[in-house]
Amino acid sequence: MLKIEGLKARIEEKEILKGVNLEVKPGEVHAIMGPNGSGKSTLASVLAGKDTFEVTGGTVTFNGKDMLGMEPEERAHEGIFLAFQYPVEIPGVNTANFLKTALNEKREANGQDPLSAADFLKLMKEKMELVEMDKAFINRALNEGFSGGEKKRNEMLQMAVLEPTLGILDETDSGLDIDALKIVANAVNKMRNANRSFVVITHYQRLLDYIVPDVVHVLQGGKIVKSGGKELALELEEKGYDWLKKSSELTV
Amino acid sequence: MSDEQQLIEEVTGQEYKYGFVTDIEQETAPKGLSEDIICFISEKKKEPAFMLEWRLKAYRKWLTMEEPTWAKVNYKPVDYQSLHYYAAPKPKKELESLDEVDPELLKTFEKLGISLEEQKRLSGVKVAVDAVIDSVSVKTTFQEELKSKGIIFCSMSEAVQNHPELVEKYIGTVVPVGDNYFSALNSAVFSDGSFCYIPKGVRCPMELSTYFRINAANTGQFERTLVIADEGSYVSYLEGCTAPMRDENQLHAAVVELIAHEDAEIKYSTVQNWYPGDKDGKGGIYNFVTKRGICAGDRSKISWTQVETGSAITWKYPSCILKGNNSIGEFYSVAVTNNKQQADTGTKMIHVGENTRSRIVSKGISAGKSDNSYRGLVKIMKRAKNARNFSQCDSLLMGDRCGAHTFPYIESDNSTGRVEHEATTSKIDEDILFYCQQRGIPEEKAVEMIVNGYCKEVLNKLPMEFAVEAQKLLAISLEGSVG
Ligand SMILES: Nc1ncnc2c1ncn2[C@@H]1O[C@H](COP(=O)(O)OP(=O)(O)OP(=O)(O)O)[C@@H](O)[C@H]1O
Ligand SMILES: [Mg+2]
Numbered sequence: 001m002l003k004i005e006g007l008k009a010r011i012e013e014k015e016i017l018k019g020v021n022l023e024v025k026p027g028e029v030h031a032i033m034g035p036n037g038s039g040k041s042t043l044a045s046v047l048a049g050k051d052t053f054e055v056t057g058g059t060v061t062f063n064g065k066d067m068l069g070m071e072p073e074e075r076a077h078e079g080i081f082l083a084f085q086y087p088v089e090i091p092g093v094n095t096a097n098f099l100k101t102a103l104n105e106k107r108e109a110n111g112q113d114p115l116s117a118a119d120f121l122k123l124m125k126e127k128m129e130l131v132e133m134d135k136a137f138i139n140r141a142l143n144e145g146f147s148g149g150e151k152k153r154n155e156m157l158q159m160a161v162l163e164p165t166l167g168i169l170d171e172t173d174s175g176l177d178i179d180a181l182k183i184v185a186n187a188v189n190k191m192r193n194a195n196r197s198f199v200v201i202t203h204y205q206r207l208l209d210y211i212v213p214d215v216v217h218v219l220q221g222g223k224i225v226k227s228g229g230k231e232l233a234l235e236l237e238e239k240g241y242d243w244l245k246k247s248s249e250l251t252v
Numbered sequence: 253m254s255d256e257q258q259l260i261e262e263v264t265g266q267e268y269k270y271g272f273v274t275d276i277e278q279e280t281a282p283k284g285l286s287e288d289i290i291c292f293i294s295e296k297k298k299e300p301a302f303m304l305e306w307r308l309k310a311y312r313k314w315l316t317m318e319e320p321t322w323a324k325v326n327y328k329p330v331d332y333q334s335l336h337y338y339a340a341p342k343p344k345k346e347l348e349s350l351d352e353v354d355p356e357l358l359k360t361f362e363k364l365g366i367s368l369e370e371q372k373r374l375s376g377v378k379v380a381v382d383a384v385i386d387s388v389s390v391k392t393t394f395q396e397e398l399k400s401k402g403i404i405f406c407s408m409s410e411a412v413q414n415h416p417e418l419v420e421k422y423i424g425t426v427v428p429v430g431d432n433y434f435s436a437l438n439s440a441v442f443s444d445g446s447f448c449y450i451p452k453g454v455r456c457p458m459e460l461s462t463y464f465r466i467n468a469a470n471t472g473q474f475e476r477t478l479v480i481a482d483e484g485s486y487v488s489y490l491e492g493c494t495a496p497m498r499d500e501n502q503l504h505a506a507v508v509e510l511i512a513h514e515d516a517e518i519k520y521s522t523v524q525n526w527y528p529g530d531k532d533g534k535g536g537i538y539n540f541v542t543k544r545g546i547c548a549g550d551r552s553k554i555s556w557t558q559v560e561t562g563s564a565i566t567w568k569y570p571s572c573i574l575k576g577n578n579s580i581g582e583f584y585s586v587a588v589t590n591n592k593q594q595a596d597t598g599t600k601m602i603h604v605g606e607n608t609r610s611r612i613v614s615k616g617i618s619a620g621k622s623d624n625s626y627r628g629l630v631k632i633m634k635r636a637k638n639a640r641n642f643s644q645c646d647s648l649l650m651g652d653r654c655g656a657h658t659f660p661y662i663e664s665d666n667s668t669g670r671v672e673h674e675a676t677t678s679k680i681d682e683d684i685l686f687y688c689q690q691r692g693i694p695e696e697k698a699v700e701m702i703v704n705g706y707c708k709e710v711l712n713k714l715p716m717e718f719a720v721e722a723q724k725l726l727a728i729s730l731e732g733s734v735g
Binding site for chain 1: 683701
C-alpha cells in the first residue's frame with residue numbers, strides 16, 4: 001500500500017530525513033517511535049505533501065502511484081489522512097461545515113455525488129458516537145478554544161468521517177487523559193480492517209497496549225534504525241534510545 | 253520571498269475580473285470647476301432656481317475648505333481642475349422597454365451578471381433597478397407597482413424636477429453642505445443618484461436597487477442619494493457597483509442621506525467593488541464617501557450593511573444620528589483590502605435620544621500589502637439616558653505583509669450609558685491552508701470557506717440574492733484564478 005524508499009528531505013539547508021525506508025501493507029498497523037527532533041513529524045508532513053520541506057531524494061508510492069508529485073489535497077483524495085500533532089484553529093468555520101466541505105471535495109474527486117445535508121448529519125451523528133464527542137463541539141469554530149485533548153479527539157472524528165485507507169496519527173495520544181486515550185484507541189481499532197492501514201507515531205508504549213501494532217520502528221537521526229515486533233516498544237520503554245544510537249553508530 | 257509569502261500571494265494575487273469599458277457616446281462638460289461649470293450642470297439638468305443657488309453656496313463653501321489628510325491613508329493629490337464634472341450618455345429618446353436600451357449597456361450588465369432581463373425573470377423576488385451609468389439614469393423598472401403605493405423611486409435629477417418640495421425640504425439636512433471637503437464638493441457638482449420616498453405606513457414591497465458604474469475617463473463621480481422613510485414605513489435599499497479598468501485614478505465622492513421618521517425603518521445595503529488598481533495600486537479608484545442617516549423619530553431604525561472589496565483608497569464612515577427616543581442604529585461591515593489597497597472605514601453612532609441602541613459589527617480582511625483601518629466613534633450625548641452600544645471589530649490577516657488597525661473612540665456625556673467593545677485578530681497562514689488541503693480542500697476553496705465563515709454575521713444581514721453576489725465578490729477579490 002505505502003512504500004517509502006530512500007526518502008530524504010530538508011528544510012532551509014538542514015537535512016532532516018536522511019534516507020527513510022518503510023513499507024506498510026494493507027491492514028497493517030505500524031508504530032514509529034523515536035527521540036524528540038528525530039524527524040517523525042517531518043516524515044508525516046512530507047507524506048501529506050507539505051511543501052516547506054524539500055524532498056531531495058527517494059520515492060514514495062501509494063497504491064502503486066507516485067505520491068511526491070501530488071498536491072496535498074490529491075493525496076487526501078487518494079485516501080491519506082494525517083492527524084496532526086498540533087491541530088490548527090480555523091476561525092469562523094465550524095467543524096460540521098468544514099467536514100462537509102472536505103468530504104464532498106473527496107467524493108467529487110472520486111466521481112461520487114455530494115452527500116445531502118441530511119445524509120451528512122446522519123453520518124456525523126454516527127461518527128461522533130464512535131469518538132464519544134459532544135455535539136456542542138461541532139457547532140463551534142474548528143478547534144477554536146478547544147483544549148489540547150479536545151483537538152485530538154476532533155482529529156479522530158475527522159478521520160472517522162473521511163474514512164481514509166491510510167491514517168497517520170502523529171502523537172494523537174499526547175495530552176489525552178486515560179479515558180480519552182481508550183476512546184481514541186477504540187475508534188482506531190473499530191476502523192481497522194484488511195484494506196485500511198495505520199502509521200501511529202507515539203512516545204508511549206501505553207498506547208500500543210490498546211492499538212496493538214504489527215511492526216514497531218525506531219526513527220533516529222532521520223533514519224529508521226531498528227524495526228521489530230510490539231515487544232520492541234517495551235524494550236524502548238525500559239532502555240530509552242541511547243543504546244540504539246551506539247549500536248547504529250557501530251553498524252555505520 | 254519565503255514560500256509562505258509566495259503562497260499567500262498566489263492565493264490573493266487575483267487580477268480584477270471586471271475590467272472593461274463600455275463604448276457609449278458621451279456628452280461631457282469641459283474640464284475643471286468654476287461657477288460657470290456649476291451653472292452648466294444645473295442648466296443641463298433643467299433644475300429649479302433653488303437647486304442652483306444651493307449648489308453655488310456649496311461651491312463657495314468648498315473653496316474655503318482644505319482637503320483633509322489622514323494618518324493611515326496615502327495618495328497622490330487630486331487635481332480638481334483636470335476633472336470633468338458632467339458626462340451623460342447622449343439621450344436619444346425616452347425608453348419604454350428593455351429592447352430600447354443600448355445593447356452595449358445590456359452587455360455590460362450581463363458581464364456583471366446583473367442583466368435587467370435576468371432581474372425581470374427572477375420569479376418571486378422583485379428587484380427594481382434604477383441603473384445609473386455615469387451620471388444619468390438610463391432605465392427604471394417596476395415604477396408602476398411602486399407608484400400605486402405612493403412610493404417615489406427615481407433618479408435624483410427627476411426628483412429635483414418632479415418633487416422639488418421634497419428635495420428642498422430634506423437635501424443637506426443630514427449631511428450639511430459644509431460637513432466636510434468632499435460633501436461640499438459633491439453638493440456643488442452632484443450629477444445624479446437616486447431618490448426614494450416611502451409614504452406614511454407603507455412597507456415597500458420590493459428591494460430597491462441601484463447599480464452605479466464609472467464609465468467615462470477622467471469623470472469624477474458625485475452621486476447624491478436621498479432616502480426618506482415617513483412615519484411607520486419600511487424600505488430596504490441596495491446599492492452595488494463595479495467599475496472598468498482605468499489607468500488614471502478616479503475620484504468618487506458620493507453623499508448618501510437617510511431620514512427615518514417615527515417608527516420607520518431603513519435598511520441600506522452596499523456591495524462595493526470599485527476597481528482597486530493593479531497589483532501596484534495603479535489606476536484604482538479613490539472612494540471618499542459621506543453616508544449618514546438620522547433616526548429622526550421615536551422607535552425608528554437605520555441599518556447599514558456593507559461589503560467593500562474595491563477601490564485603491566476607501567474613506568467611508570456610514571453613520572447614524574440616533575435622535576428619536578428608543579431609536580436603533582446598526583452597522584454591519586466587511587471590508588477587504590488586497591495588494592496595495594488602503595481602507596479607512598468605520599462608523600459613527602451618535603446617541604442623542606433616550607434608550608437609544610446601536611450595534612457595530614466590523615469585519616476587516618487584509619491581504620497582500622494592504623492596510624485596513626477601522627475607526628469607530630460611539631458618542632453618548634447628555635440627553636441620551638440609558639443608551640447602549642455593542643461593538644465587535646474583527647480583523648483577518650492573510651499572510652504577513654498586510655496590516656489591520658482598530659481605533660475605537662468612545663465619548664460619553666451621560667453616566668447611564670453602556671458601551672461594550674470586543675475585538676479579535678486572526679490570521680490565515682500556511683499551516684491553516686495546509687491543514688485544509690490535507691483534508692482534501694484545495695487552497696482557493698479553503699480561503700473562500702474561511703472568509704465566508706468569518707463574514708457570515710454580516711452576509712446574513714444582506715438580502716438573499718445580494719448575499720450570493722457578495723460571496724462571489726469576496727471569493728473573486730481573494731482567490732487565485734483557477735488553472
Ligand atoms: N519549520 C522548520 N524549520 C526549521 N527546522 C525545523 C522545522 N520543522 C522541523 N524542524 C526541525 O526538524 C527536526 C525534526 O523535527 P520533527 O518535528 O520532525 O521531530 P519529531 O521527531 O516529530 O519530534 P517530537 O517527538 O518532539 O515531536 C527538528 O530538529 C526540528 O527542529
Ligand atoms: Mg513530532
